[in-house]
Structures are given as C-alpha cells and as structure tokens.
Amino acid sequence: xxxxxxxxxxxxxxxxxxxxxxxxxxxxxxxxxxxxxxxxxxxxxxxxxxxxxxxxxxxxxxxxxxxxxxxxxxxxxxxxxxxxxxxxxxxxxxxxxxxxxxxxxxxxxxxxxxxxxxxxxxxxxxxxxxxxxxxxxxxxxxxxxxxxxxxxxxxxxxxxxxxxxxxxxxxxxxxxxxxxxxxxxxxxxxxxxxxxxxxxxxxxxxxxxxxxxxxxxxxxxxxxxxxxxxxxxxxxxxxxxxxxxxxxxxxxxxxxxxxxxxxxxxxxxxxxxxxxxxxxxxxxxxxxxxxxxxxxxxxxxxxxxxxxxxxxxxxxxxxxxxxxxxxxxxxxxxxxxxxxxxxxxxxxxxxxxxxxxxxxxxxxxxxxxxxxxxxxxxxxxxxxxxxxxxxxxxxxxxxxxxxxxxxxxxxxxxxxxxxxxxxxxxxxxxxxxxxxxxxxxxxxxxxxxxxxxxxxxxxxxxxxxxxxxxxxxxxxxxxxxxxxxxxxxxxxxxxxxxxxxxxxxxxxxxxxxxxxxxxxxxx
Numbered sequence: 001x002x003x004x005x006x007x008x009x010x011x012x013x014x015x016x017x018x019x020x021x022x023x024x025x026x027x028x029x030x031x032x033x034x035x036x037x038x039x040x041x042x043x044x045x046x047x048x049x050x051x052x053x054x055x056x057x058x059x060x061x062x063x064x065x066x067x068x069x070x071x072x073x074x075x076x077x078x079x080x081x082x083x084x085x086x087x088x089x090x091x092x093x094x095x096x097x098x099x100x101x102x103x104x105x106x107x108x109x110x111x112x113x114x115x116x117x118x119x120x121x122x123x124x125x126x127x128x129x130x131x132x133x134x135x136x137x138x139x140x141x142x143x144x145x146x147x148x149x150x151x152x153x154x155x156x157x158x159x160x161x162x163x164x165x166x167x168x169x170x171x172x173x174x175x176x177x178x179x180x181x182x183x184x185x186x187x188x189x190x191x192x193x194x195x196x197x198x199x200x201x202x203x204x205x206x207x208x209x210x211x212x213x214x215x216x217x218x219x220x221x222x223x224x225x226x227x228x229x230x231x232x233x234x235x236x237x238x239x240x241x242x243x244x245x246x247x248x249x250x251x252x253x254x255x256x257x258x259x260x261x262x263x264x265x266x267x268x269x270x271x272x273x274x275x276x277x278x279x280x281x282x283x284x285x286x287x288x289x290x291x292x293x294x295x296x297x298x299x300x301x302x303x304x305x306x307x308x309x310x311x312x313x314x315x316x317x318x319x320x321x322x323x324x325x326x327x328x329x330x331x332x333x334x335x336x337x338x339x340x341x342x343x344x345x346x347x348x349x350x351x352x353x354x355x356x357x358x359x360x361x362x363x364x365x366x367x368x369x370x371x372x373x374x375x376x377x378x379x380x381x382x383x384x385x386x387x388x389x390x391x392x393x394x395x396x397x398x399x400x401x402x403x404x405x406x407x408x409x410x411x412x413x414x415x416x417x418x419x420x421x422x423x424x425x426x427x428x429x430x431x432x433x434x435x436x437x438x439x440x441x442x443x444x445x446x447x448x449x450x451x452x453x454x455x456x457x458x459x460x461x462x463x464x465x466x467x468x469x470x471x472x473x474x475x476x477x478x479x480x481x482x483x484x485x486x487x488x489x490x491x492x493x494x495x496x497x498x499x500x501x502x503x504x505x506x507x508x509x510x511x512x513x514x515x516x517x518x519x520x521x522x523x
Contacts, residue, residue: 018035018401018443018446018466018468018512019035019361019363019379019381019401019403019443020130020363020365020376020379020403020406020441021130021131021132021149021151021338021441022129022130022363023035023068023107023128023129023130024381024383024401024446024448024466025037025046025049025050025448025464025466026045026046026048026049026050026109026127026129027042027043027045027046027049027050027064027066027109027111027516027518028066028068028450028462028463028464028516028517028518029042029043029046029397029450029452029462029464029518030042030046030049030050031068031448031450031464031466031514031516032385032397032398032399032448032449032450032451032462032463032464032465032466032516033357033385033386033387033397033398033399033448033450034357034359034383034384034385034398034399034400034401034446034448035359035381035383035385035399035401035446035448036050036345036357036358036359036383036384036385036399037049037050037051037054037345037357037359038050038051038222038234038235038236038343038344038345038359039051039224039232039233039234039345039346039347039357039359040054040232040234040345040347040355040357040385040387041054041057042462043062043064043111043460043462043518043520044058044062044064044111044112044113044123044125044520045064045066045109045111045113045125045127045518045520047113047123048111048113048123048124048125048127048155048157048170049109049125049127049129049155050236050343051168051222051223051224051234051235051236051343051345052155052157052158052159052168052169052170052220052221052222052236053159053166053167053168053222053223053224053234053236054159054166054168054222054224054234055113055121055122055123055157055159055168056115056121056159056160056161056166056168056224058113058114058115058121058123059115059522060114060115060522060523061112061113061114061115061522061523062111062112062113062114062520062521062522062523063111063112063520063521063523064109064110064111064112064113064518064519064520064521065108065109065110065518065519066108066109066110066111066516066517066518066519067106067107067108067109067516067517067518068106068107068108068109068128068514068515068516068517069105069106069514069515069516070105070106070107070512070513070514071100071105071512071513071514072100072510072511072512073097073100073509073510073511073512074097074098074134074440074508074509074510075095075096075097075098075508075509075510076095076096076098076134076136076142076436076437076440076506076507076508076509077093077094077095077505077506077507077508078093078094078095078096078141078142078433078437078504078505078506079093079094079503079504079505079506080141080503080504080505093505093507094139094141094142096136096139096141096142098134098135098136099135099136099137100135107128107131108127108128109125109126109127109128109518110125110126110127111123111124111125111126111127112124112125118161119160119161119162120158120159120160120161121158121159121161122156122157122158122159123156123157123158124154124155124156124157125153125154125155126152126153126154126155127152127153127155128150128151128152129151129152129153129174130149130150130151130338131148131149131150131151132147132148132149132439132440132441133146133147133148133149134146134147134437134438134439134440135147136437140183142437143182143183143433143437144181144182144183145180145181145182145183145434145437145438146179146181146182147179147180147181147438147439148177148178148179148210149176149177149178149179149336149439150176150177150203151174151175151176151241151243151338152174152175152176153172153173153174153175154172154173154174154175155170155171155172155173155220156170156171157169157170157171157220158170159222164225164226164227165223165224165225165226166223166224166225167221167222167223168221168222168223168224169219169220169221169222170219170220170221171217171218171219172217172218172219172220172238172239172241173215173216173217174215174216174217174218174241174243174338175213175214175215175216176213176214176216176241176243176245176336176338177203177210177212177213177214177245178210178214178243178245178248178334178336179200179210179211179248180248180249180434180438181199181200182249182438200247210245210248212245212246214243214244214245214246216241216242216243216338217241218238218239218240218241219239220236220237220238220239221236221237222234222235222236222237223235223236229349230348230349231346231347231348231349232346232347232348233344233345233346234344234345234346234347235342235343235344235345236342236343237340237341237342237343238340238341238342239340240337240338240339240340240364240368241337241338242335242337242338242369243335243336243337243338244333244335245333245334245335245336246333247331247332247333248331248332248333248334249331249332249334250326250327250328250330250331250332251332251334251421251424251426252325252326252330252332252424253326253328254426254427254430254431254434255418255424255425255426255427255430256322256418256425256427257322257325257326258326258430260322260323260326261322261323261326332422332423332424333422334370334421334422335369335370335422336368336369336370336371337368337369337370337371338368339363339364339365339367339368339371340364340367340368341361341362341363341364342361342362343359343360343361343362344359344360345357345358345359345360346358352389353388353389353390354386354387354388354389355386355387356384356385356386357383357384357385357386357387357399358383358384358385359381359382359383360380360381360382360383361380361381361383362378362379362380362381363378363379363381363406364378365377365378365379365406366378366406369422370422371406373419373420373421373422374419374421374431374434374435374439375407375419375431375435376406376407376441377404377406377407377408378406379403379404379405379406380403380404381401381402381403382401382402382403383399383400383401383402384399384400384401385397385398385399385400385448386398386399392454393453393454394451394452394453395451395452395453395462396450396451397448397449397450397451397452397464398448398449398450399447399448400445400446400447400448401445401446401448402444402445402446403444404444405441405442405443405444405471405473406441407435407436407440407441407442407473407475408473409473409474409475410432410474410475410476410477411474411475411476411477412476412477412478413428413429413432413475413476413477413478414428414477414478415427415428415429415430415432415477415478415479415502415504416428416429416479419431427479428477429477429479429504432475432477432504432506433504433506435475436473436474436475436506436507436508437506437508440473440508440510442471442472442473442508442510443468443471443510443512444468444471445468445469445471446466446467446468446512447466447467447468447469448464448465448466448467449464449465450462450463450464450465450516451463457522458521458522458523459519459520459521459522460519460520460522461517461518461519461520462516462517462518462519462520463515463516463517463518464514464515464516464517464518465513465514465515465516466512466513466514466516467512467513468510468511468512468513469511470509470510470511471509471510471511472507472508472509473507473508474505474506474507474508475505475506476503476504476505476506477503477504478502478503478504479502479503479504
C-alpha cells in the first residue's frame, strides 16, 4: 500500500509541469487562481504548499484530499545533418509526437492540518510536486528518447501567530526519481538502423522514473501579515533539494568520445579493428596512411576539416579509450538540485464577495546543480487570481500565470563547443537536443478557472481547470560553422553536403491542460 501511494504521488512520467518542472499551484483552489496563494487561505493543503504560515487560519482540524489529471501534448521536429545521425532516405525535418501514458497522469495530494490553540497550529502533507517526461520510442530522428522525472514532498509543519503576524516553518523530505533512455545506435552507411534503445527499469518495476526513489532534505519558512481587515501580505522561502541519481546515462556518448563510437558503428567496427591491428601493436597506422586523419578521410569519406576536428576533440587522444568510455554499461551519476525559491504575495478583499490575489515567485534554476549545467536560466513567475462568492455556498475562481521559459530560443549555436556536465564534456549540440527532446520545460502562459461548493459546514468540494496554449521553442546551429564556405571552391554552386556543416535544428511544441478535484473535510 505504501509503495502504491508513493507511486501515485510521483506518477507523472508523460507530463511536463508548468513553471519549469514545477506545478503552478499546490491544491485545487490555488491551481484555479493562477497558482496564487502566498497570502490567501482556502484550505490546509494549499497553505502547506504555498505558505506554511497560513495554516494558522484553520478553524479546528481539516483533512484534504486532492487529485489532478495532467495532460501535455508534446511534439519535436528534428533536422540533423550530422553524418552519423542523418537517415539518408529522409534527411529533412522529422516531426514526432511524444506518447502519452494516461495511466500515469494523475497527481494526488493528502493533507491534515489542526489548530493546537489560539497561537499554534500544525499540519502535514504528502504531495506530488513536479515532474516531466517524454516517450519517443520508435522515433529514430528523436533518438528514441524516453525520459521521466518525478518529484514529491512530505512536509510536516508548524505555525505561530502573535497579533496580526504569523510565522511558519517546516522541514521538507523530497523524494525523486529520474530516468533517461535513448537510442544507443545510429544510421549505418547503407541507411539501415541499429534500433537498440536503452531500457533502464522504472520505479517499482514500472515505466515511471528511474529504478530508485532518491531522498533529499530541505526546509521552508513563511510569513503572513494581516495589514488590515481586507489586506493581507505574505512571503515564503523554500530551500533547494539536492537529488543524487545513480546510473542515469553514459554522458560520454554525447561528447567527442561518442563521435568516435558512432563512427565505429557507422563503419561496422572498422575503427575497432583498426585500433586492434595497428595502434595496440605500435606499428603505426599501416595501409599506407601516415595519420589517423588520412585514414578517416579515405575509409570514411570525411572531409579533412571534419576528420581533423574529430581527432582534436578526443580528450583521450586514442580510439581505444573512446570506445571503452562509451560502453553503454558505463553509466554516469547525475545530481539534479531542485532550486531554492522566494515568493511574495498579497490578498485583498475588494468587496464582501470578491477577493483578488497576486504572487511573484523567483526560481533559481540557473544556480541549481544540474539545471545550470544544462543551461537553464532563472525564472520570474507572475500570477494573478480572484474569487467571487455570490452566496455562502458557491465560489467561482479564475487566474492567470506567466513566466518566461528557463529554456530560451537559440540560433547559430556552435555545437562543437562543449559543456562540462558534472565532469563529462558534452557537445552543446547534444545539450540542446537533450533539452528540446528529452526535457522541454517550455510552457509560459496559463489560464485557470474553478469553482467550489459547500455541501455542509464540514464538507467542501472544489474543482479547477488549467490551460496552457501552445508554446514553441527552437534551438539550432552547426557543429562546424562555415565548413561549406571554407571549402566552397571544392563544391558546386549552392551545394549542401550533409556531414560537412553538420547543421541541426530542434523545434519543440507543447500544449497543456489539467483538471483538479479536491475534497476538504472540517471537524
């Protein structure tokens, strides 16, 4: 039973969350009001997630159950003229839509909050907090990328009220799971494919996340000030949570070593045989060739520019070391630190029937280990919401949430430049591919609606709908910019030789919607 509950709380394997990898709200009411809630109390669940100080508003005790159905439509168009990736029969843009595993699209929250006395309150919650993932199995242009990252939080907290000011504090136990599966083969010289795809086991034997549930520890603190009877101000801070995932992927396959490995596969093991027969014996390159560059040009048909560039990028300097390093069993660990956040907000009762809310949140993706390595940028989130109460039983809500994507559009990228991913050099071209294809957290704009109804003094039911219209992000460049221009005297007019410039472009489109239902029981 515990495993099932944890699995449900983490289940988001085909989802792309909204502000980066974070859901825009915690609880149905918050989600219906644009993700606001730093200075607005609706129920204990929303307070535990948005501002722990707000649990002081609970009247006696509350039990809250909440579930959100999350659906994201994600497609990626890939145009990759790298000679080792391109399929000769279809060199143009290849678009594919990520598979959607509907059985893992439900995210639950369970909370309990209780008042101790007039000053003290306490509560605890377990919530699905964030996640993202795609599944391009069978789509070779997208390298059969299949990813899944799921994050949940267990939060026990306490608040203390003195006068019109309340302070809150809570330790946080985060539980995360991460997987990255991909096509470890590539197009052969005759246009055929080696279709092998890594298939590392998911959580509890499913296709959700990685094989392990990794803990991380942090804390959050909140402040709530009732400035007047109608105006409320809140502030909150959430510390970072550092997850250290084991055996995620062989990142050397996405750098210079991987180019050598793919060249070896592309020529049916010729480089391996060449290494075994010549380099290990110390007898030279043989076959009349004096340099490795000459060998690559003659046997593989690469230009001198490409051949020399490939050799210069090999940190080890030997073919053998590259082939050994890119063995698929040699998996690297990856630390992904959920960044710290700071938020401020207000709640103001315009009339007895209407309350408006506004939040500003700053999320430090660009300072967090893992995300900063992949080039994510810090994010400012702006949210507005309202609640209209026509009578004592009904409430109608709406909201708007906007944040620039932490992944920006990029053109004219020099893909052969390299980024250090926690000790491994990876081509910037591969970083763009992994971001756009595997982890495209690009949503920016969200519109929300919701309603609530009191069935009795003890039972309230709330519902929410969120829609994020299509967002498009493109990253493009060339592994060897200007190679065609450099060799223009050797090419026909307006010629493009695949594998010479090695151009690439990754364009991702995403559209999202969520439906949430919450039940709050007061006793």
